[in-house]
Amino acid sequence: MQVTVFAPHPDDEIIGCGGSVVNWLRSGAEVSFVYLCNGDAGSQAMSRAELGAVRKAEATAGAAHLGVTDLVFLDQTDGCLAETRTLLTTLIDLIREKRPDVAYLPHATDGHPDHIVTHQLVTKAAGIAAGPWWPESTGAPWAIDLQLAYEVWTPIQRPTHLEDTTDALDLQLEALSHHGSQLDTMPYDAFIRGLGSYRGATLGAGRSAEAFEVLRLGTLPGRTPVS
Numbered sequence: 001m002q003v004t005v006f007a008p009h010p011d012d013e014i015i016g017c018g019g020s021v022v023n024w025l026r027s028g029a030e031v032s033f034v035y036l037c038n039g040d041a042g043s044q045a046m047s048r049a050e051l052g053a054v055r056k057a058e059a060t061a062g063a064a065h066l067g068v069t070d071l072v073f074l075d076q077t078d079g080c081l082a083e084t085r086t087l088l089t090t091l092i093d094l095i096r097e098k099r100p101d102v103a104y105l106p107h108a109t110d111g112h113p114d115h116i117v118t119h120q121l122v123t124k125a126a127g128i129a130a131g132p133w134w135p136e137s138t139g140a141p142w143a144i145d146l147q148l149a150y151e152v153w154t155p156i157q158r159p160t161h162l163e164d165t166t167d168a169l170d171l172q173l174e175a176l177s178h179h180g181s182q183l184d185t186m187p188y189d190a191f192i193r194g195l196g197s198y199r200g201a202t203l204g205a206g207r208s209a210e211a212f213e214v215l216r217l218g219t220l221p222g223r224t225p226v227s
């Protein structure tokens with residue numbers, strides 16, 4: 001099983017679906033993280049050049065804490081993510097190269113411009129990658145079986161899949177702790193705990209969960225969405 005997480009910025013992969021990633025890793029799946037922006041606007045404490053390097057190091061350390069070493073940094077400027085033919089081709093190539101069974105990406109109206117553009121880019125690239133299109137890409141067509149949209153800045157109004165992350169929460173928060181430059185500006189650990197507790201309430205007392213919108217549901221066994 002190959003799982004690819006598309007993150008607008010370093011830390012979104014942990015905040016949006018880090019618990020699910022832990023569950024996938026424990027089930028033996030291979031996980032890749034693809035970062036579209038370099039995160040160099042995520043603080044005023046450093047220059048863009050300094051912060052971009054720091055955030056790449058934080059992402060690498062956080063991912064390693066989970067056991068994920070396959071990282072792709074597309075190095076787009078933080079805060080200015082936009083569709084270009086080159087970037088779209090890169091994403092199509094990545095999908096055809098990694099051949100993920102499952103992909104995670106931000107939901108369509110998540111409250112940050114880079115997140116919205118990431119959703120648009122990845123869904124467009126996934127659609128093109130699935131068929132015999134786009135002459136610049138020479139890889140074989142590949143359809144991502146299960147596509148799940150996660151929430152970071154804006155809660156999903158009608159989740160169609162809840163992942164029980166109760167037993168993954170500690171490791172998820174440990175991985176997040178490597179993102180010190182971001183935790184200095186916002187208590188993202190509290191966000192994960194709070195939203196996780198809220199989403200987990202429907203699963204039972206004391207449970208934690210991540211909520212998703214199922215964008216495309218293929219044939220994976222045991223991953224039936226719940227409403």
Ligand SMILES: [Zn+2]
Nearest residue numbers: 008009012112
């Ligand atoms: Zn972000």
